Each structure stands twice: as structure tokens, then as C-alpha cells.
Amino acid sequence: MVPQPPRRTTHAFGTPRNRLVYDRWGRFGRPVVLLHGLRYDRTMWWPVAAELDGTCAAIAVDLPGHGDSVPRPGLSRLAEDLALLVRGLDLHRAPVLVAHGESARLARAFAERYAVQHVITLDAGTAPDLAVVPAAFRQFAVRRNDPTLTPAYREWSGVPVGAGPQAHVAAGAFPHLSDPVAFAALVHGLV
Template sequence: MHPQPPRRTTHAYGTPRNLLVYDRWGRFGRPVVLLHGLRYDRTMWWPLAAELGDGVSAVAVDLPGHGQSAARDDCGAGDLAHDLAMLVNSLDLRRAPILIAHAESARLAETFAERYVTHRVITVGCGDPESLDDVPELYRQFAVPRQNPDLLDGYREWLAEPLPRSTHLGAEHFPHLRDPAGFAALLLTMR
């Protein structure tokens, strides 16, 4: 019996000035790019990505200044969409990705979709955070925002306008954490 490679692997893309750290699950199938909202990081997607299985290639990216990605003075959606496109291209995924955006990252997902081939944009949690009572205890750790007021300075552009309205799934703030298996099953019907 041969040892199996880890299901989730962590990688970095870019230079020290525009470094993006990301986790990846799977290497084949429809690419699914997971974008967290402001003050969160890529770990918020771990329960969902683990449920997606081998039929997709899931990529959860830390936005600049979040998690392990380098901070930037200006995080304009256009520049980040370009960096995200270069990252996706470097993965040699060969199919247009589904972008799943949490809260404010809907702006980045929509900008990406305007400029690059995209299979679908899905947004979740585009409202005020609700009580986490419906999120299983095991997953609540992934729904806690980091408190760093300086972080939002680079995202002024994102906060100045209302969020775009793309395909919105779930009335709850964290549908992917409330029921990761159910949310994954729904996504798999969209590929």
C-alpha cells in the first residue's frame, strides 16, 4: 500500500510584494476558487473544500493582508482580479472557474468575471453577521473575524460602494459552515 498525498496542500504565488497564499484540494475537475470576506482568511473554506471531493479542484486564497498573504497599501479589485487570474492560470486548471465569494469579496469576484472567463460567480453571506447558533460548534472557529482595523485601509474601494448582486446562495451568513456537506452537494450540481 502506497501512502496517499495530503488532501489539502498549501502554496504561495507571486513576489514578496504581491504574495498570495492559497490552499488547494484536488487537481482535476471544475475549478472552484474560494474567496473569503474582509477580516477572515482562507481557513473559513476548509470544511466546505473537504466535502467537495475529487470532482473539483478547489483553491482557497488568502486576500492581501489576511492569513499569510502579504499586506498591500492598495487592494483595488482590478489589480487583485489580475493577480488572481495569474494565479489561476499558473495552476493549469484548463476550465473556467466557479468563484465563490463571501461578503465583500463579491466585488473581487464580479471584477474577475468581467475581465476573465468564468463559469459562474456565487456569493454567500452578503449581509450582517448573524448569531452563530446554527453553525455547528466544530465549525464556529472558522466564522470568527480577525480584529485588525488597519487592514481595511487598503480596501477603501471595496467599502465605498454597495456589493454587486450575483448568484446568491443561502439567506444565512455562513451557509457553507452551517451545512458544509449540503452546500457542497448544491455546488456539485452547478459544475
């Protein structure tokens, strides 16, 4: 049996004050940057990222104050930090951005300043229906209750999804968890 490389690797980028932690699947191909919504973390993307493995470089990022990334007092440089992260991965291709809920604003800010292949936004809704998510994937759809995050991300509330010429809106709060294979096929069609 030949040893296989790990499918998912975890990395940190930046300084201790602005560190972003991310998981990566794949080394080559079009980068697909996966951005979670407010009070979620990068683990929400694990099922679909595993389906993308081998055909693109999937990167699931913990936004500041979420998961293992450090909190920040201001988020004005977040699009720039995300661009530095993508550039630092030496992928040399415009990414596909997939944004869940409130991170649609970050994806839009990134797309206004940097080259992107496509932007996909998922509307998280106010009370997402977890019944559409198979039981095996519900653990990835759990919102963490951290009241300290709300003030930091206040400007992200009420974000309309689908703005911009390169935007694709996926229906439902968790289409990437309801059917990871079909969602990966949607992303593959854009890379």
C-alpha cells in the first residue's frame, strides 16, 4: 500500500494579531475560497471541500474571532488579508469565492478589488431549517452562540446576496451540506 498525503491540512497565516487559520484540500487547480457566516467556522465546509479535493485547491478560512482565528477590533482590512492569503498560496489563478450568510459582504468587497473567477453566495436566513441537512452533516451546521462577535460584525448584518455580475446564488441555507456532491458539481462547473 502506498502512503497517501492527508486530504485536509490545517495552516495559519499572518501575525499573532491578525492570524487567519484555514484548512486546505488539494495543491493545484483553481482556488476555491470558502467563507463561513457569522458564528459558524471553517468546519461547515468540510463535507463539500472533501468532494472538491483533487480537482482544485479548496481553502476554508476561519474569519476573525471564529474557530481558531484571533478576534480583531476592526475588520476593514479583511479583504486585503484574504487577498494576501490567496497570493501567499502561490495558486496564480483567480479564485472562486463561496460565501455563506454575512460573509457575502466580504466576498463582494474582495471581488471589487481583486480578480475572481466567480462568487457564489448562500443565504443563511434567520432560522435555517436543519431538517434538510442529513443527520451526518448537521454537526457542521451548528451556530456558536458568541455575543462578542455580533458588535465586531455589525456592518455585515442585513447583507443582500447575489449582487454583482459574477454572483451565483444557491438556494437554501445549507445546500453545501444538504447535498455536498451536487454542490461540488456546481462549483466544478464554475472552475
